[in-house]
Amino acid sequence: MDMDQLKRQAAARALEEVRDGMQLGLGTGSTAKHFVELLGARVAAGLNVIGVPTSEATRADAERCGVPLTTLDEIDHLDITVDGADEIDPDLNLIKGGGGALLREKIVAAASDRMIVIADDTKWVPTLGRFPLPIEVIPFGLGATRRAIEKAFAQCGVSGQMAVRRAKDGHVFVTDGGHWILDAQLGRIADPAGLAKALSVIPGVVEHGLFIGLASSAVLAGGEGIRVIERRKPKGD
Numbered sequence: 001m002d003m004d005q006l007k008r009q010a011a012a013r014a015l016e017e018v019r020d021g022m023q024l025g026l027g028t029g030s031t032a033k034h035f036v037e038l039l040g041a042r043v044a045a046g047l048n049v050i051g052v053p054t055s056e057a058t059r060a061d062a063e064r065c066g067v068p069l070t071t072l073d074e075i076d077h078l079d080i081t082v083d084g085a086d087e088i089d090p091d092l093n094l095i096k097g098g099g100g101a102l103l104r105e106k107i108v109a110a111a112s113d114r115m116i117v118i119a120d121d122t123k124w125v126p127t128l129g130r131f132p133l134p135i136e137v138i139p140f141g142l143g144a145t146r147r148a149i150e151k152a153f154a155q156c157g158v159s160g161q162m163a164v165r166r167a168k169d170g171h172v173f174v175t176d177g178g179h180w181i182l183d184a185q186l187g188r189i190a191d192p193a194g195l196a197k198a199l200s201v202i203p204g205v206v207e208h209g210l211f212i213g214l215a216s217s218a219v220l221a222g223g224e225g226i227r228v229i230e231r232r233k234p235k236g237d
C-alpha cells in the first residue's frame, strides 16, 4: 500500500469520531486534505457539521468539497480538530509546520476539546527533532530574532543550522499570516516542553512548531494496519 493510501486510511479512521452537529477544526497538509475530502462526502450525504480551516489552502479544499465553514469569532469552541503532523513522539508531542500553517493550526488545536492527529506511521519517532523545527518569525529585525533563538537553543542543549524557508520558485516562503519561517535542523530535542517555552517568549517569534500537550490521540496507519494511541496526560499538561 502506498503512503497516500495510508494517509487516507488514517483520515477515514478519524472520521469515525465525527458526530452530527459537531464543530470541527480542519488541519492542513496532504493527510488532512484526505480528511476534508472524506468529510465532504459525508456532508453531501447529509451530515451536519461546520469547520474552521487552518489555512487558505484548506479553506479552498473545504469549499470545493462542500464543507460549511465558520470562524473562531463566530463560534466559541471546537469539538474536534483533525490534523496531520511532521513528527509524533510517545507523549503525543508534535512537530508541525512542514506545510507552513503552524500558527493557525495551533490556534485551532488550542480551541478544540480534542485534537486527533492523523498520519502514516513514518511520522512516529522516539524523540522529536529529526524533522527540521519550523519557527514562524516577523521579517523585521530577523537578525536579532535569530540570535535570540540561537541563545534559547544553547540554553536548552540543542544546536543546528537554521535557514529561512523558501518556496519552490526560490522566493522566501510567506505564511498565510504574512510571516516568514526559519527551519532549524536540531536532530534531537531532549526537552521539547522546555524548548517550546524558551521560544515562545522571544520577541519576533510569532509561533513555533512544537505542539506540547495539545494532541489527544494519534491515528497511525502502517503496513500492518491502524494504531490509535491515546494521550496519557490530560490536555494542556
Ligand SMILES: O=C(CO)[C@H](O)[C@H](O)COP(=O)(O)O
Pocket (backbone or CB within 6 Å): 027, 028, 029, 030, 031, 032, 083, 084, 085, 086, 095, 096, 097, 098, 099, 100, 101, 102, 105
Ligand atoms: O503541520 C502541517 C502543516 O503546517 C502538516 O500537518 C504537516 O506538515 C504534515 O503534512 P502531511 O500530512 O502532508 O505529511
